[in-house]
Structure formats: structure tokens, C-alpha cells
Amino acid sequence: xxxxxxxxxxxxxxxxxxxxxxxxxxxxxxxxxxxxxxxxxxxxxxxxxxxxxxxxxxxxxxxxxxxxxxxxxxxxxxxxxxxxxxxxxxxxxxxxxxxxxxxxxxxxxxxxxxxxxxxxxxxxxxxxxxxxxxxxxxxxxxxxxxxxxxxxxxxxxxxxxxxxxxxxxxxxxxxxxxxxxxxxxxxxxxxxxxxxxxxxxxxxxxxxxxxxxxxxxxxxxxxxxxxxxxxxxxxxxxxxxxxxxxxxxxxxxxxxxxxxxxxxxxxxxxxxxxxxxxxxxxxxxxxxxxxxxxxxxxxxxxxxxxxxxxxxxxxxxxxxxxxxxxxxxxxxxxxxxxxxxxxxxxxxxxxxxxxxxxxxxxxxxxxxxxxxxxxxxxxxxxxxxxxxxxxxxxxxxxxxxxxxxxxxxxxxxxxxxxxxxxxxxxxxxxxxxxxxxxxxxxxxxxxxxxxxxxxxxxxxxxxxxxxxxxxxxxxxxxxxxxxxxxxxxxxxxxxxxxxxxxxxxxxxxxxxxxxxxxxxxxxxxxxxxxxxxxxxxxxxxxxxxxxxxxxxxxxxxxxxxxxxxxxxxxxxxxxxxxxxxxxxxxxxxxxxxxxxxxxxxxxxxxxxxxxxxxxxxxxxxxxxxxxxxxxxxxxxxxxxxxxxxxxxxxxxxxxxxxxxxxxxxxxxxxxxxxxxxxxx
Ligand code: AMP
Ligand code: ZN
Numbered sequence: 001x002x003x004x005x006x007x008x009x010x011x012x013x014x015x016x017x018x019x020x021x022x023x024x025x026x027x028x029x030x031x032x033x034x035x036x037x038x039x040x041x042x043x044x045x046x047x048x049x050x051x052x053x054x055x056x057x058x059x060x061x062x063x064x065x066x067x068x069x070x071x072x073x074x075x076x077x078x079x080x081x082x083x084x085x086x087x088x089x090x091x092x093x094x095x096x097x098x099x100x101x102x103x104x105x106x107x108x109x110x111x112x113x114x115x116x117x118x119x120x121x122x123x124x125x126x127x128x129x130x131x132x133x134x135x136x137x138x139x140x141x142x143x144x145x146x147x148x149x150x151x152x153x154x155x156x157x158x159x160x161x162x163x164x165x166x167x168x169x170x171x172x173x174x175x176x177x178x179x180x181x182x183x184x185x186x187x188x189x190x191x192x193x194x195x196x197x198x199x200x201x202x203x204x205x206x207x208x209x210x211x212x213x214x215x216x217x218x219x220x221x222x223x224x225x226x227x228x229x230x231x232x233x234x235x236x237x238x239x240x241x242x243x244x245x246x247x248x249x250x251x252x253x254x255x256x257x258x259x260x261x262x263x264x265x266x267x268x269x270x271x272x273x274x275x276x277x278x279x280x281x282x283x284x285x286x287x288x289x290x291x292x293x294x295x296x297x298x299x300x301x302x303x304x305x306x307x308x309x310x311x312x313x314x315x316x317x318x319x320x321x322x323x324x325x326x327x328x329x330x331x332x333x334x335x336x337x338x339x340x341x342x343x344x345x346x347x348x349x350x351x352x353x354x355x356x357x358x359x360x361x362x363x364x365x366x367x368x369x370x371x372x373x374x375x376x377x378x379x380x381x382x383x384x385x386x387x388x389x390x391x392x393x394x395x396x397x398x399x400x401x402x403x404x405x406x407x408x409x410x411x412x413x414x415x416x417x418x419x420x421x422x423x424x425x426x427x428x429x430x431x432x433x434x435x436x437x438x439x440x441x442x443x444x445x446x447x448x449x450x451x452x453x454x455x456x457x458x459x460x461x462x463x464x465x466x467x468x469x470x471x472x473x474x475x476x477x478x479x480x481x482x483x484x485x486x487x488x489x490x491x492x493x494x495x496x497x498x499x500x501x502x503x504x505x506x507x508x509x510x511x512x513x514x515x516x517x518x519x520x521x522x523x524x525x526x527x528x529x530x531x532x533x534x535x536x537x538x539x540x541x542x543x544x545x546x547x548x549x550x551x552x553x554x555x556x557x558x559x560x561x562x563x564x565x566x567x568x569x570x571x572x573x574x575x576x577x578x579x580x581x582x583x584x585x586x587x588x589x590x591x592x593x594x595x596x597x598x599x600x601x602x603x604x605x606x607x608x609x610x611x612x613x614x615x616x617x618x619x620x621x622x623x624x625x626x627x628x629x630x631x632x633x634x635x636x637x638x639x640x641x642x643x644x645x646x647x648x649x650x651x652x653x654x655x656x657x658x659x660x661x662x663x664x665x666x667x668x669x670x671x672x673x674x675x676x677x678x679x680x
Pocket of ligand 1: 081111117118133215
């Protein structure tokens with residue numbers, strides 16, 4: 001007998017029956033028969049392990065070996081979603097989106113499943129690996145655990161590359177049952193689902209009744225430009241697509257087509273959306289799994305591309321969340337903060353209160369206008385919200401205090417230096433450059449993780465050094481003799497050694513960090529990276545350009561607008577800022593950029609000269625694309641010339657595209673670029 005052939009045919013049979021049973025709920029053979037086939041395969045795999053594939057149905061059983069979850073890059077965008085909490089707000093978002101995209105766009109409304117996010121990557125018809133969302137750029141490889149989920153197809157009838165986004169979840173009653181049988185209780189179904197993906201041993205995951213719904217497909221062959229068609233195709237390929245789906249569009253033809261694709265779908269004009277949201281919210285308990293909202297998505301991929309994304313979320317989708325996490329508490333006091341640029345921010349000091357699992361003691365009040373709008377004063381009972389991951393905010397006054405009538409007023413002068421505050425726009429400012437608070441904050445900013453990342457100079461240590469008069473300005477960080485700290489309370493020898501080492505290490509931080517740390521307004525990490533990627537890879541080049549006093553030089557870089565360009569000019573022409581740069585140069589900091597932003601991946605782009613234009617979904621900021629090219633040995637230049645070999649063109653490409661077409665260099669779109677990176 002040809003065992004290899006027999007094994008291959010068992011694999012095919014078993015996968016088909018798993019699909020029939022777990023996805024279509026239409027079993028064709030009795031369980032006992034299925035078990036017999038599986039036993040036979042297990043036996044053969046034991047005898048001929050060399051023939052056992054990564055996607056054998058035996059993988060559903062899991063393994064006893066420890067998982068390691070290596071990180072891998074995502075090759076499709078895995079952004080999070082912008083959120084709204086009121087049906088009316090969503091109605092306005094629909095109008096705005098229609099206005100931007102043109103009337104007649106279609107909106108799909110899906111359930112927002114409250115589980116764990118997963119991205120499945122297929123190639124040549126096989127599941128290659130499955131990644132968690134991670135930070136959106138890198139995810140953890142949890143393939144072996146995911147392979148135990150019967151509803152996840154291990155093989156599909158699609159040979160070109162495909163990535164599928166979905167949510168792994170657990171039904172409420174399954175959760176109760178599972179939880180009653182384990183010693184360590186899980187808080188809710190979502191935690192159990194997420195935890196199961198990270199089990200060290202996949203045999204444990206195999207025991208958890210996990211389900212999946214998929215909701216986005218990225219086909220390398222771009223077989224369709226329509227979300228509904230993609231969902232339909234995913235379904236044909238054996239994925240579970242949530243049938244509870246709405247479609248809203250003012251174009252009757254498109255509605256009919258949606259009903260044809262998804263018989264039973266509720267299709268209606270856009271005006272009916274708000275009512276639909278209310279109805280779904282009211283009936284959320286009727287579905288057997290947890291949903292925390294609905295997701296509204298533009299269905300036309302061309303429109304999606306046109307609308308683009310922000311750094312965090314697509315502009316073509318919006319989550320409507322059923323409830324925003326809120327809590328009631330007392331406003332104890334208002335603290336006045338003065339930032340390094342002099343801006344005054346009032347901060348609410350609250351009686352500690354728990355919101356969605358964490359304790360909140362402070363919330364921003366933005367400015368006097370915001371306080372006036374709330375009619376807020378110390379002693380008031382307020383409602384606090386936490387929307388998404390943003391800083392908590394005071395939403396409204398629930399009960400006015402008896403003792404403190406009236407509205408809280410910002411002081412007339414800076415609480416740190418007594419300089420009179422100046423109002424500009426909605427904010428008040430302390431304009432005193434020598435204000436001690438502004439200087440202390442500038443030191444903190446310089447040392448913070450996003451900038452120079454001098455971990456040993458945290459806010460507390462800085463405050464101490466500052467109060468002593470030892471470190472008053474940024475250059476002092478590099479000239480102060482930290483040996484003087486010996487004998488001060490809280491500064492043992494070991495700590496002093498660590499501080500010195502931290503300061504020393506900061507001298508080798510790349511230019512991109514130094515540039516951000518200099519504190520030019522509008523120039524944080526992303527803009528700094530953009531500048532460097534576009535030839536401003538040396539501080540002297542930036543200073544020279546600023547001297548020309550022509551903001552268009554900087555604004556020519558996409559991602560930098562007129563405002564930031566003007567801020568750059570003003571910052572890098574001020575004598576005090578130039579003095580700071582000089583003394584930091586003397587201290588040994590890096591003021592010249594490195595060509596490659598880190599480790600080389602390979603040299604597949606060697607000899608190529610790339611130009612980048614337009615904006616990108618995944619490479620945002622664009623410096624990410626430049627880094628990807630350079631890490632493969634390619635060069636990135638600013639302008640198209642006869643030497644240019646490749647133009648990477650995003651949406652809204654500039655005049656560079658026409659020029660590139662004229663000289664006839666290769667024009668690469670974002671998805672081809674991703675494919676190039678992934679394939680090499
Ligand atoms: P958030 O993490 O709150 O920004 O919301 C985005 C997450 O919602 C995604 O990463 C998915 O894990 C999850 N999600 C659940 N259902 C859907 C859906 N139908 N479409 C998009 N995202 C969904
Ligand atoms: Zn001040």
C-alpha cells in the first residue's frame with residue numbers, strides 16, 4: 001500500500017468532514033466513522049512522521065510541546081476602529097462619509113464580536129500561519145493553537161495568497177460550562193478566548209470550544225473590489241462569515257445585488273441606519289455570543305482607498321459601541337499644568353473611581369472654554385468616561401456643589417513663575433522662556449521613552465536634580481557630575497552607576513530620536529523620520545534649509561504641512577535653539593542620520609533607487625516604507641530622475657507619478673509592494 005497516498009486521502013476526507021460538521025453543521029457520516037478515519041491517520045502519522053503536514057487534521061488535537069509565539073510582521077493592514085456611542089453621531093458620520101465619497105456608496109453593518117482578533121495567512125491553498133493583532137505591525141504567531149479550532153479551514157481552494165481577518169470568540173453558555181470546570185476562573189468570554197490563543201500547549205486550546213467569524217479578506221489576486229463579494233467568496237472557501245449583516249445604500253440596484261449575494265440580508269436606504277442600530281442594540285442579548293457594538297464599513301474598495309486611513313484607523317469604517325465606559329465621581333480639585341511650550345492645561349483631580357477595570361484619579365479638562373461649557377467647579381459630582389484608550393475625560397456635571405457656586409476660573413498668572421498668562425485661541429500660555437516649570441517639562445520630554453529614552457532619568461529623578469539646581473537645562477544632563485549625588489537620600493552607588501550608564505547610552509541614540517527630542521513643536525517621531533527619509537539626514541541640512549526662510553522646502557515632503565514647515569523654520573533659526581544643538585554636538589550626540597533604520601533584512605533591493613509618493617494604508621508614516629526599502633539594500637531619493645528605478649505610489653500620488661510614467665521606471669502600488677516585501 002502507498003501509505004503516503006493513503007495519508008493524503010485521509011487528510012482530504014477528514015478536512016472535508018470537519019468542514020461539514022463544524023462550519024456547515026451538515027455532517028455526512030456518523031461520529032464513530034469519523035473517529036475511525038482519524039485514528040487511522042494518527043497511526044500512520046506516528047509511523048511516517050515525515051509525511052505528516054503542518055495542516056493535517058490531526059493538528060486539531062493539539063500538542064504537548066511548548067509554544068513560543070515568535071513575532072512576525074503583518075503584511076496586511078490591521079488597524080483598530082474609530083468609535084462612536086450615539087446613533088445620531090453615527091448618522092452624521094454617514095452623511096459626512098457620503099459627502100466625501102459621493103452619494104450611492106454602500107455601507108455594510110456587521111456585529112462587533114467581542115473576542116480576540118486574529119489574522120490568518122494562506123498561500124498555495126494552505127494555512128501558513130496565524131497572527132494575533134499585536135501592535136498592528138507585528139503579531140504573535142499562534143498558529144498551533146489556531147490549528148486546533150475546527151472552524152478554521154486548514155486548506156482552501158484558492159491557490160494565490162490570501163490574508164483573512166477574523167475574531168475568535170466563545171459562546172456565553174459554552175463559557176459558563178467551561179468556567180465551572182476550571183479552578184482559575186476567567187472574567188468573561190473574551191478573556192477566555194484571548195487566553196486560549198496564548199496557551200503554552202495547544203492540547204489545552206483544543207479543549208476550549210472556540211469559534212471564529214471572519215470579516216475581511218485580502219486576496220492577492222484582487223478578484224473583487226467589493227466587500228460583500230469578498231465575504232461571499234470567503235464563505236465559499238469554507239470560512240465562517242457572520243450571517244447577521246445589514247446593507248444600507250441609496251442605490252436600489254446595489255441593494256438588490258446585496259440581497260442576491262446574501263439572501264436574507266436586511267437591505268435598506270441609508271436613512272434607515274439609525275433605527276437599525278437601535279434595534280440591534282436592543283436585541284444584543286438574543287445572540288448567543290457577546291457583541292460590544294456594530295461596525296459600519298464602506299463596501300466599495302475603491303472608495304475605501306480614496307478615503308484612506310489615519311495612523312490608527314481607517315476613515316471608511318466606524319464602530320458604534322453600545323456603551324461608553326462611564327463612572328460617577330467627585331471633582332476634588334483642579335491642577336494647573338504648564339507644558340514645555342507654555343500651554344496651560346487644567347487637570348481634574350478626582351476621587352478615585354474604577355472604569356472598565358482600572359482606577360481613574362485624573363482627567364483632562366483641556367482649557368477654560370471646556371470648563372465653561374461644562375459649568376464645572378470643584379466639589380461637583382461629575383461623570384467620567386473612557387472612550388477607547390484615550391485619557392479619561394469629564395463628560396458632564398451630574399450635581400453641582402452647594403459650597404462652590406459658579407464656574408472654576410484659571411488663574412491670571414502662571415502658578416510657577418507668576419508671569420501673566422496670555423490667551424491664544426482656546427488656550428492660555430505662560431510666555432516666560434525661563435519659567436522653571438517649562439524648563440522642567442522640557443527636561444522630562446527630552447528624557448522620555450519616545451525621545452532619548454533615558455530610563456534612569458525618570459520624572460522623579462529629574463525633579464530632584466532640578467530642585468537642587470544641578471540639572472537646569474538639557475546640556476546639564478551631559479555635563480553634570482553625577483558623583484555629587486553620593487550621600488543624597490535615595491541615591492545609592494548602584495543607582496548612580498545606572499544613571500551614568502543611561503546618560504552615556506543616550507549618546508548613541510539615532511538621529512531620528514535626537515531630532516524629536518530637540519522639542520521643535522510639531523516634530524515628534526513620525527515627522528522626524530519623514531524629514532530624515534527625505535534627505536534631511538543631517539542637522540546642518542535642516543538648519544541651512546531653515547535659513548532660506550521658505551516653508552515650501554519642508555512642505556514639499558508629504559506628511560509635512562505648512563504649519564509644521566513654518567514651525568521648523570522658526571525653531572531652527574532661534575539662537576537659543578542653535579546653541580542647544582551646538583552643546584549637544586559637543587556632548588557627542590548623533591546629529592547625522594543613519595542610512596538604514598536598523599538591521600538589514602536582505603539585499604533583494606540592492607542597486608535599486610526608489611522614490612515614494614502618495615499616502616499608504618500600511619506604511620504610515622511613509623518613513624516606514626523608506627525603511628523597508630533601505631533594509632533590503634535599496635536607496636530612497638526625493639525626486640524622480642533618470643536614475644530612478646522604482647516609484648512607490650500610494651493613494652493621491654503627486655506629480656512624481658506622471659514624471660515616473662514619462663521616464664518609464666517601474667511603478668509599484670502598495671499591495672504589490674507588500675507582496676514584494678513578503679515574497680523576498
Ligand atoms: P478596537 O480594538 O476596539 O479598536 O476594535 C477593533 C477590533 O474589533 C478589531 O481588531 C477586531 O478584533 C474587532 N472586531 C470584531 N468584529 C469585527 C468586525 N465585524 N469588523 C471589524 N472588526 C471587528
Ligand atoms: Zn511660567
